[in-house]
Amino acid sequence: MxxxxxxxxxxxxxxxxxxxxxxxxxxxxxxxxxxxxxxxxxxxxxxxxxxxxxxxxxxxxxxxxxxxxxxxxxxxxxxxxxxxxxxxxxxxxxxxxxxxxxxxxxxxxxxxxxxxxxxxxxxxxxxxxxxxxxxxxxxxxxxxxxxxxxxxxxxxxxxxxxxxxxxxxxxxxxxxxxxxxxxxxxxxxxxxxxxxLAPPPDVDLSLRLAQLTANRAAALDAHATELRRIERSLHDGTQNRLVAVTVLLGATRRALARDPDVAAALLGQAHDAAEEALTELRTVVRGILPPVLADRGLPGALAGLAANCGVPCRTDIDVPGRCAVSVEATAYFVTAEALTNISRHSRARNAAVTLRRHGDLLSLRIEDDGVGGADVGKGSGLAGIRGRIEAHDGTLTVTSPPGGPTVLQMELPCGS
Structure with a gap:
């Protein structure tokens, strides 16, 4: 906390x-x-x-x-x-x-x-x-x-x-x-x-244009990936629950005239299935934009993630005011993915999350004392993290030598 x-x-x-x-x-x-x-x-x-x-x-x-x-x-x-x-x-x-x-x-x-x-x-x-x-x-x-x-x-x-x-x-x-x-x-x-060393004012900024084009493509890819994730969650979870509800309600309607006791039992099952569908739907909605960001802000949301991490995790957060919703959501999901990776793969004993805002730049640093060896290019969760960050024209630096420690440094523009 x-x-x-x-x-x-x-x-x-x-x-x-x-x-x-x-x-x-x-x-x-x-x-x-x-x-x-x-x-x-x-x-x-x-x-x-x-x-x-x-x-x-x-x-x-x-x-x-x-x-x-x-x-x-x-x-x-x-x-x-x-x-x-x-x-x-x-x-x-x-x-x-x-x-x-x-x-x-x-x-x-x-x-x-x-x-x-x-x-x-x-x-x-x-x-x-x-x-x-x-x-x-x-x-x-x-x-x-x-x-x-x-x-x-x-x-x-x-x-x-x-x-x-x-x-x-x-x-x-x-x-x-x-x-x-x-x-x-x-x-x-x-x-x-x-x-x-900065480009002269009148220099050809074709490299910058190419970078922005790549960032736009990354944003579109991240958006498409998110839509596919939501579609899978709805299809595999909520939709199946709702189908079960309709089947149970149909069976209840047919059983009403013949056996009211059976109909009552089926109605109870339909109610339970509807509750499960609602719970899964809420989970999907939280995955789109976690309510904790609106309730507690980014510092409180990251403190909650650290408290629920499978590895003891300390936080050092100093972010005055609020950032744009998309920036806060990106920082939240990056932290969630990074802490999940630490819990599953790092064999770390301790982790730390540091968040700072320097003017129009949000700086997030996540580190652990695990075995190291994390590689963005291996198609792990780090690739998804980089896609989220680059979609906002941010930068990601990962230092993870064999034997550790692993340091993930994110810089994200947060100006209005």
């Missing part, structure tokens, strides 16, 4: 999540910045070799190297905000690549991210590592040789517990600096990528 948190606690938790997201963003950006720096060195080396006439064989690799690194950054940024559309294969010839506006923008990003982005990522990662080291310094400084008991950012030798506590206080200050500046630094590191 979801418990309402005090306003101050929600604020503190929200800022803590922002700081942790900033740390993860900076570390991820540091990784792509290292790739960008290596790509810059490769470009410089290839240019120098071409200048002396021995690097001509490397020329054809340059556009591909730039595009591969840029696509990695597009994918990373898309996980943290609005999707950045990929640009597909790079031009095969260097002359065509330099004539391509997108490639020129990627080169500009490569230069900025391979230098400034690398610096910001290194500063952020170093700051938090140094903060952890200094805060814990009183626990292990005595293990160091006396002449080496000096923290890297504090220019004195620690000789007693008082000095060690001073180092720990300095670590707290470093952590406070990161809490204040970490999110700003992460946004600054990501800004060149969002500015330069």
């Amino acid at each position: 979801a418990v309402a948190r005090p306003a101050w606690r929600r604020t503190v938790l929200a800022h803590a999540r922002t700081v942790l997201d900033a740390l993860e963003h900076l570390v991820g950006g540091l990784g792509t910045a290292l790739l960008a720096f290596i790509a810059l060195l490769w470009l410089v080396l290839a240019g120098l070799l071409c200048a002396v006439g021995v690097g001509l064989l490397l020329r054809s690799t340059l556009p591909r190297v730039v595009r591969v690194v840029a696509e990695r950054e597009r994918a990373r940024l898309s996980r943290w905000g609005p999707e950045i559309i990929g640009m597909g294969p790079a031009p095969a010839r260097v002359s065509e690549a330099f004539a391509d506006r997108v490639v020129r923008r990627e080169l500009g990003w490569l230069l900025v991210h391979g230098t400034l982005g690398l610096f910001l990522g290194a500063v952020g990662a170093t700051l938090i590592v140094q903060a952890v080291q200094d805060v814990t310094y009183p626990l292990w400084w005595r293990m160091l040789p006396p002449d080496q008991a000096s923290p890297s950012l504090v220019f004195w030798t620690v000789r007693d517990n008082g000095d060690a506590l001073a180092v720990s206080f300095f670590g707290v200050l470093l952590a406070a600096v990161f809490v204040v500046l970490g999110p700003v630094t992460a946004r600054l590191q990501a800004w060149p990528g969002r500015r330069l």
Whole structure:
């Protein structure tokens, strides 16, 4: 059951999540910045070799190297905000690549991210590592040789517990600096990528058009699949019950004149069959749009699914206001299908559902500590989940290495 948190606690938790997201963003950006720096060195080396006439064989690799690194950054940024559309294969010839506006923008990003982005990522990662080291310094400084008991950012030798506590206080200050500046630094590191790697305003958006066309086809397929499911449910369940009711009522009518007792018994059976038909019809209706969404909203509905899961499941839900009915229904059915898969196949001991709304983006994360190995491409329930999400122009990321854990991350537009 979801418990309402005090306003101050929600604020503190929200800022803590922002700081942790900033740390993860900076570390991820540091990784792509290292790739960008290596790509810059490769470009410089290839240019120098071409200048002396021995690097001509490397020329054809340059556009591909730039595009591969840029696509990695597009994918990373898309996980943290609005999707950045990929640009597909790079031009095969260097002359065509330099004539391509997108490639020129990627080169500009490569230069900025391979230098400034690398610096910001290194500063952020170093700051938090140094903060952890200094805060814990009183626990292990005595293990160091006396002449080496000096923290890297504090220019004195620690000789007693008082000095060690001073180092720990300095670590707290470093952590406070990161809490204040970490999110700003992460946004600054990501800004060149969002500015330069997004399609230019006048670029041909045929890829985006193709994606929207595919999403429309997925929506139609999902709609047709849902109609077939409803038809099967009505045909196999409710219709059979109603046929039984009509047969029993016919038998009752024929037995009324001959044997009223038999007619009464048949009428009771018809009543029971009608009740069963009504129950199954209600089940079908709930499968179309669960009433719990209207009664308790999405947070209450997901809390109910977690409570009924076959695996102990905790929830962390913070979604102010209501989303569109179709968005809430999609999030509900995705969670229901994912928790069903966890109960049946994962052999997990624990699961967790996290739901957040960031502006016009609804983020749902479902994870478990099971055996892993989930694959969207194997035609399992995950394929149906992806179809539901893509029908709303959302994205699904599944990480499930053998041995676990499995993490399902959904991003769904929820703007009005």
